[in-house]
Amino acid sequence: MSKVRVGLLFGGRSGEHEVSINSARAIAKALSSGENQQKYELLPTYIQKDGRWLPQAVSQQVLDSGKPLPESASLADAPYFAADAATQVDVWFPVLHGPNGEDGTIQGLLKLMQVPFVGSGVLGSALGMDKIAMKMAFAQAGLPQVKYVAVTRSQIWSNPCVFPKVCDQIEAELGYPCFVKPANLGSSVGISKVRSRSELETALDNAASYDRRIIVEAGVTARELECAVLGNDEPKASTIGEISFQSDFYDYETKYTEGVADLAIPAPVPDAIASQIQACAIKAFLAVDAAGLARVDFFYIEATGEILINEINTMPGFTATSMYPMLWGHSGVPFPELVDRLVQLALERHEPARDSRSE
Template sequence: MTKQQVGLLFGGRSGEHEVSISSARAIAQALLSADNASRYTLYPFYISKIGQWHGPEVAQGVLDSGQPLNAEDGDTVNLWSFPPEASQMTVWFPILHGPNGEDGTIQGLLQLMQVPFVGSGVLGSAVGMDKLAMKSAFAQAGLPQVAYREIRRHEIWSNPCVFPKLCDEIDAVLGYPCFVKPANLGSSVGISKVRSRSEFEAALDNAASYDRRVIVEAAVANVREVECAVLGTDNPQVSVVGEIRFEGDFYDYETKYTAGQADLLIPAPLPDKIARQIRELAAEAFTAVDASGLSRVDFFYQEETGEIFLNEINTLPGFTATSMYPQLWQATGIAFPDLVHQLLQFALDHADG
């Protein structure tokens, strides 16, 4: 059997650079397992924080250390040069989280290379990353969501006469508490939960510093946060449902990536009917944004009323051995190395759409 040349692409120009390194280390280890080592040859490629591509020698050093290169180690003269080994890849596994990694940009580049790659294409990645486009797609598909409102940066910053009226409108329509989020950032960066007019104004200013488009969402009281993992394309498989429990106001960046800050319950202690509905909605959300390969779909469940609200889809979720996505599949019966194999095989089998 001819071994496939796997380009493991990680790092990137994003605030989630270090998380990408952790995900890549876990995937690299899975590719070295007994079964996968006979199927694939691993070639790691590292994109530094300034955007420079590094070939297997430097990339392996980053994987071994778990630490990013210092910014001063980059060479801006060769910023857009690809390592020569890149032309030898038969399939890519991009594990670049956040902007410039899961928003369709790197997917467009890989598509131009005409080499199969793991994950969603340009459209699914872009819609999955943009919270407003995502919510529009969900609304078009008739999926249940909390009430929300789009606000543009110029409404917040450019006209002091408009801003108070805007805040009055949010007060009346959504009320407090509510969430303020940049439209195009991952891992809860720039997100605030606000309970008053003064907090709301400060949160809008903060979110607008990250993105020219901001989303304000109504908060639903006493909800449980539950998630499903999805694998496939037109007839996707959906994992068991998992639940996240934590002490803070919401599942922010620090809670996500600090050990001991959150508990993962897999499978979630839910009635069978509710778990089945959540799994069905996860598949519908996956299809609504034209996702492919893998995604994690997040929900709010209000136990008192039995209501389920679709929160968001993440088309390139964290992929460490302790991340929710692989843990959900582990509980469903797919071990980590086999999950990596299935994703690569799926990319190869569906290279032509």
């Protein structure tokens, strides 16, 4: 049998460009080792920070070095779209984090190509990226979550009479502390924890510089637990993991600086709590129409036993030390097997639905 040609798509235009390269290196290694080496042929495609898709030879060099290619080093004759990759790939593996990667935009392009791809489709990716739309889907599914207020950039910047009213509403409905977040950025970029009116005003102005949609969430004192989900229409949940840290919240520096955050797998929680989180993770996965993989994050208020869903991440970090593969590793699915399953799930989801009336 001929090998399945996997188009590994990485890099991208978001602030998580370097994280994407690290994830892609780990996946490339998994696809090229053990039984996977006999099943798959790797076709890397690197998307530069300027949006240019670079040829496979250059893309492989970036994979090998683990370092982004400077925009000044862009090939003058390289097209913005790599036609060579598009015609050769059997299944795409888009390892792109953040905007223009896991927000439905690249998924729409891949869908137009009519080639299978790993992960959620347009709807699941878009809902998983936009924190406001995500929370609306969670509420419709009956998943408990923290109180929040949605704000637009125009309310902050365009009308000086409206802005004080928005702050009044946030103080009345949420109080302090609260968290101000751009609705469509990953990796805690642009997020602020605020404890006063002046901090709130500054944080809203800052968040509006990143996104036209902003969400403000009530702060809670809780443990932060995570669950990995794998599958399509009948997904499975992993064991539960816990993240602990000394900083105010799980910001970008805490997330990506080695040794700053502690991971506990499995999380030391009662079995009933773990089972409840697993059930909620699957419910959240289905609520946004996710596919393939997702990591679902929760708040656990130990004093009351309350579990609140925080968010879903439809393309989580995928290095060997990232929470998603580590959770599945502790659940009996080693990294190379996990990557293999994701490719097979993509192929499975692309198959035309059988007409049950013909059976």
